Amino acid sequence: MKFEITILGSGGAIPTxxxxxxxxxxxxxxxxxxxxCGEGTQIQLRKYxxxxxxxxxxFISHLHGDHYLGLLGLLSxxxxxxxxxxxxxxxxAELKEIIDLHFKISGKSFRFNIELFELNFNExxxxxxDSVVKVYSFPVDHSVPCCGFxxxxxxxxxxxxxxxxxxQQIPFHILRKLKNGEDFTYNDILxxxxxxxxxxxxxxxxxxxxxTAYSEKIIPHIKHVDLLYHEATFLEEMKDRAIKTxxxxxxxxxxxxxxxxxxxxxxxxxxARYNEVSHFEKEAKTVFSNTIAVSDGDTFNL
Amino acid sequence: MKFEITILGSGGAIPTxxxxxxxxxxxxxxxxxxxxCGEGTQIQLRKYxxxxxxxxxxFISHLHGDHYLGLLGLLSxxxxxxxxxxxxxxxxAELKEIIDLHFKISGKSFRFNIELFELNFNExxxxxxDSVVKVYSFPVDHSVPCCGFxxxxxxxxxxxxxxxxxxQQIPFHILRKLKNGEDFTYNDILxxxxxxxxxxxxxxxxxxxxxTAYSEKIIPHIKHVDLLYHEATFLEEMKDRAIKTxxxxxxxxxxxxxxxxxxxxxxxxxxARYNEVSHFEKEAKTVFSNTIAVSDGDTFNL
Numbered sequence: 001m002k003f004e005i006t007i008l009g010s011g012g013a014i015p016t017x018x019x020x021x022x023x024x025x026x027x028x029x030x031x032x033x034x035x036x037c038g039e040g041t042q043i044q045l046r047k048y049x050x051x052x053x054x055x056x057x058x059f060i061s062h063l064h065g066d067h068y069l070g071l072l073g074l075l076s077x078x079x080x081x082x083x084x085x086x087x088x089x090x091x092x093a094e095l096k097e098i099i100d101l102h103f104k105i106s107g108k109s110f111r112f113n114i115e116l117f118e119l120n121f122n123e124x125x126x127x128x129x130d131s132v133v134k135v136y137s138f139p140v141d142h143s144v145p146c147c148g149f150x151x152x153x154x155x156x157x158x159x160x161x162x163x164x165x166x167x168q169q170i171p172f173h174i175l176r177k178l179k180n181g182e183d184f185t186y187n188d189i190l191x192x193x194x195x196x197x198x199x200x201x202x203x204x205x206x207x208x209x210x211x212t213a214y215s216e217k218i219i220p221h222i223k224h225v226d227l228l229y230h231e232a233t234f235l236e237e238m239k240d241r242a243i244k245t246x247x248x249x250x251x252x253x254x255x256x257x258x259x260x261x262x263x264x265x266x267x268x269x270x271x272a273r274y275n276e277v278s279h280f281e282k283e284a285k286t287v288f289s290n291t292i293a294v295s296d297g298d299t300f301n302l
Numbered sequence: 303m304k305f306e307i308t309i310l311g312s313g314g315a316i317p318t319x320x321x322x323x324x325x326x327x328x329x330x331x332x333x334x335x336x337x338x339c340g341e342g343t344q345i346q347l348r349k350y351x352x353x354x355x356x357x358x359x360x361f362i363s364h365l366h367g368d369h370y371l372g373l374l375g376l377l378s379x380x381x382x383x384x385x386x387x388x389x390x391x392x393x394x395a396e397l398k399e400i401i402d403l404h405f406k407i408s409g410k411s412f413r414f415n416i417e418l419f420e421l422n423f424n425e426x427x428x429x430x431x432d433s434v435v436k437v438y439s440f441p442v443d444h445s446v447p448c449c450g451f452x453x454x455x456x457x458x459x460x461x462x463x464x465x466x467x468x469x470q471q472i473p474f475h476i477l478r479k480l481k482n483g484e485d486f487t488y489n490d491i492l493x494x495x496x497x498x499x500x501x502x503x504x505x506x507x508x509x510x511x512x513x514t515a516y517s518e519k520i521i522p523h524i525k526h527v528d529l530l531y532h533e534a535t536f537l538e539e540m541k542d543r544a545i546k547t548x549x550x551x552x553x554x555x556x557x558x559x560x561x562x563x564x565x566x567x568x569x570x571x572x573x574a575r576y577n578e579v580s581h582f583e584k585e586a587k588t589v590f591s592n593t594i595a596v597s598d599g600d601t602f603n604l
Contacts (some may be wrong), residue, residue, distance in 0.1 A: 013378070013379075013382055014379050014382050014383070015344065015345060015375070016345075016348065017345060017348055019350055021375075025363050026366055039341055039342060039344070039371075039372065039375040040341060040342045040345060042317065042341070043318075043319060043322070043342060046318065046319055047319055063407045064407050064410070065374055065375055065378050065404065065408060066375075066378075069341075069371070069374055069375050070341065072334075072367055073323075073367055073368075073371050074340040076315070076367050076368075077316050077317075080316050081316070092407075094407045095407075096402070097403060097407070098403060098407065101399060101400060101403055102367065102400070105365045105366055105394075105396045105397075105399070105400065105444065106366050106367060107445065107446050108366070111347070119388060120482055143409065144408065146407045173361070279525075
C-alpha cells in the first residue's frame, strides 16, 4: 500500500519556471491529501498525473500567497468538472473570508461544500483520523500564524500465517484475537498469537514543515518520523536574511532533522535567487547526511 | 516600432498544461500592457521572455477567476523584485476588495502603489492616453460586468525628407509646421508640406474581446481594427451551451470580425473539452478567412 509524496512546487515566494510555488500531493493508501496550494498547483497536479479529483482534504499551512493562491483556481476546476462531494479545508480561519469574497464578486458558487476547520496555532492538534492514518497540525515559527502537519499511519493488526491456520479450522472470532496479539485456548490447545501470526509492518510517518524559522519547538512533533520535509529558503551565507524573514537555511533544516532523529530529510522552498539547488543539499549534508534537495515532480515512497 | 501581442494563455475556464488561463502581454512602442491575468500568468511572462517588470498598466476585463487569479501572485513578485513605481489597474471596482483582503490577511503590503481605475460597463471610455497610444474600454455581454479593450496608436506627424531640407537651412519652427502638414512661405518661397515631407505610417489598432456572448453591440467599437481578438469558447455544435454561459462560438467570433470589417481575427479561450484547436480555426474561416486560432506563446506583430 502506497505512502507517496509528490512535490508539486519546490520554489519560494517567487515561483520560477522550474521551481513552482509550494504544494505537495500525498497518497496514503488511497487517501489523497493536498498540502498547501500555491499558484499553479492545478496545472502541476495535471502535469504529474496526480489523482486530484480524489482529493478530499486540503491543508493550508498559512496565508502567504505562495501557499494559497492556487486554491480558488483548483476548487473552481473541481466544480467545473462536476464535483459534488465536500472538500475539507484545514486552514487559518481567514481563508473563509477570501473564498466568500470570491464567490460574492464572481457571482459563482460551487456545487460542493467547503468545510473549513480552523487551525490551532498553539498546540499539536488531531485534524483527521480514519482506519489508516492520523493527521495532526503543530505550530511552527513564522511571520504569520503557521502550522506544520504530521501524517502517521495507524499500525495494522498482525498478519495470519495462512498455512498454519488452514489445518486447524479456527473460528473467526479467535482469529481476530490472534491478530490482535492475544493468545487463546481452543479445543484445549493454547494458540499463541506469535506462532500463528506475524507482526504487521511498522507504520510510516511524514512531517511537513512549511515556512518556519529555525525552531527547536518543532522537534518533539517530528521526532523519529520516516520522512521530514523542512523548508530551506536560504543558504547559511544569508543567515541574517533567514532570521529577518523567519525562514530557515539548509543547515537549520538539517539540524532539526538531526535533533529530531528522523530517518530522512527533504528540503525545499528555495529562494528564486539560487539557480543551483545542489548547494542546499551539500550544506544540509554537513549536518544530516540523508538529505535530498527536492525538485518539482519528485516522488518519495515510504 | 513594435506593436506586438503575446498570447500568454489560450484556455478557457479550466486551464490545461498547453492552454493556460487568459492573459496577453502587449508591447506598443515600448509601452507594456497586460490584458487579464489568469492563474499562472507570472510564469507565462517568464517563459515567453516578456519584460514584465516594465508593465505599468494592467487591464482586467471581469472578475471570473480565470481572468484575475494570477494578479496577486504577479504583483507580489513585482514587489519582491524591488518595484517601487505605481501600477495602474483598470478593473471592476471590487478587485480592490480582493487586494485589500489579501494584504490584511497575509500581513503584507507592497512598496508600490496600486491605483485602481474603475471600469465603465455602460459605454466606451478612454482609459489611458499618451503621445503614442490611446486605450479605451467598451462594454461586452457576459454573465458578470465585463469590458473589452481597444488600443489605438496615435498617428505620428509627417516625416521630413532630409535631403530636400538640408540644402535650404530651414528653421526648426518651420520644420514643425511642415511636419504638421502646413505649407509655409520662407524667404519668399512657398514650402509645400507634401513636397518636403512624407506621410507617416497608418496608426495600428488592436481590440480585445474577452468573455462575451455574441453581441452586435460590440461591432462599432472594433470597426476596422487591424487585429481583433475575440473569445471562442465553443464550436457551433455547442451553441446552446455558449448561449447559456454567455460565451461565443468560433462562428460567432468570425461573424463579429466580418461585420466589423476588421483586417485579421485571432480567437482563443477554448474550452478544455476540445483537444484540437484547429477545428475552431476551420469553423471561423467559413465566415471570416483571415482567422488564426491562437496557442500559448504565439506572438502577433502589427
